[in-house]
Amino acid sequence: MLKTGCLVLSIFMAAPVMAAVPSVKVLIAKSLKKIIVEGIDLQKTIHTQNKSEQYRGRKSISFDCRPSSNARKNFPKSPLLVASLSSPTGLISWGKNKYNGELQLLTNPGMESCDLVNLIPMEAYLTTLLSKEMNGTWPVEALKAQAVAARTYAYDRIRKGQGIEAEDKLYHLESSEKDQVSGTFMDVTANTMKAARETHGEILVGPSGKIAPVFFHSKCGGKTLRPDQVWGGVEEGYRSVNCTFCNKTGMKDWKHHMKGEKLTTMVDKVLKRYYADQTVGSDIRLMPDSTENSELRLYVGDRLHIIKKSYLRNLAGRELLPSNNFVMTMNNEEVHVKGQGYGHGVGLCQxxxxxLAKRGYNYRQILSHYFPRHKMKKAY
Ligand SMILES: [Zn+2]
Structure with a gap:
């Protein structure tokens, strides 16, 4: 008996410890009045009634997301997981879209409609995302760099979500530019599968070894920016690095001009919203600006203000200010803006x-250019 026990123990100890692949809860649609899901041998769980049901063969299930006023009275006033649907095939359809994993219906706080969440294993999630955030036909080494960056972003969100109660726990991130855009099963290509497989579990960590929020954008236009230059919060390890590699592709250098009054209105809003400053004035003068500055220096009347260019972009929109990499000058009553790139400019320049991938660099070299102080780690 003792011998068998030792044998079992030694086999157990010799086996490698494999951490499980985490699943991501992705918010894929909001404010739906009606949801129809379809699949084979569907498993349906209605969480609000503690009830599960399995259907044989192909089945289409419809949910009306406008409860009767009577039913609404009984619902809590916070978001709630109503139902989960999955299929043993691993695939489930919502309209024309097929998803890997499980679909979950949430009620939104107004109880007027539903939100839809896709619970999907991280690696499958990345195979759909790479086609949306980049392009499924791009060189594999570029897709691998994006896979590591997007995996790190999602992994960081899962970890942060674990300690949070209520609504944040119902999903980790949105499929939108607010977080990162993922696709459906139809977006998976041979290259996106290869990129996810060959970077399985790899994430970036900061110089101290702490998991870092990793950001990326479309085109930096000459140099990348640090998170503190754009959003204000300091994240360890970030550097602003030069990038001459994106200048021949994507959006061309752009320029605009606008009336001084338009800038006055925008500056007024930026001061109120981001600096809690109630300064009102029409006499604006811009101080000399350069591409080195992530902030604008300007006078309103006789008071000097320093405002982040990114805050101005948030208000002006992407039509007027496609990136944070711009120079603003004033000539009489005309404001001239010249800029490069597209997107916020932080982290990986896609x-x-x-x-770089076309020139033969591998994904580790690409990542170490944009994240020179970060390190690679296997998360699972
Ligand atoms: Zn660039």
Missing amino acids: LGALE
Whole structure:
């Protein structure tokens, strides 16, 4: 008996410890009045009634997301997981879209409609995302760099979500530019599968070994920015790095001009919203600006203000200010803006990564260019 026990123990100890692949809860649609899901041998769980049901063969299930006023009275006033649907085939359809994993219906706080969440294993999630955030036909080494960056972003969100109660726990991130855009099963290509497989579990960590929020954008236009230059919060390890690799692709250098009054209105809003400053004035003068500055220095009347260019972009929109990499000057009553790139400019420059991959750089070299102080780690 003792011998068998030792044998069992030694086999157990020799086996490698494999951490499980985490699943991501992705918010894929909001404010739906009606949801129809379809699949084979569907398993349906209605959480609000503690009830599960399995259907044989192909089945289509419809949910009306406008409860009767009577039913609404009984619902809590916070978001709630109503139902989960999955299929043993691993695939489930919502309209024309097929998803890997499980679909979950949430009620939103107004109880007027439903939100839809896809619970999907991380690696499958990345195979759909790479086609949306980059392009499924891009070189594999560029896709691998993006896979590591997007995996790190999602992994960080899962970890942060674990300690949070209520609504944040119902999903980790949105499939939108607010977080990162993922696709459906139809977006998976041979290259996106290869990129996820060959970077399985790899994430970036900061110089101290702490998991870092990793950001990426379309085109930096010459140099990347640090998170503190754009959003204000300091994240360890970030550097602003030069990038000459994206200049031949994507959006061309752009320029605009606008009336001084338009800038006055925008500056007024930026001061109120981001600096809690109630300064009102029409006499604006811009101080000399350069691409080195992530902030604008300007006078309103006789008071000097320093405002982040990114805050101005948030208000002005992407039509007027496609990136945070711009120079603003004033000539009489006319304001001239000249800029490069597209997107917030922090972290990985996607078009730069594309060019580096075409030149033969591998994904580790690409990542170490944009994240020179970060390190690679296997999360699972
Ligand atoms: Zn770039």
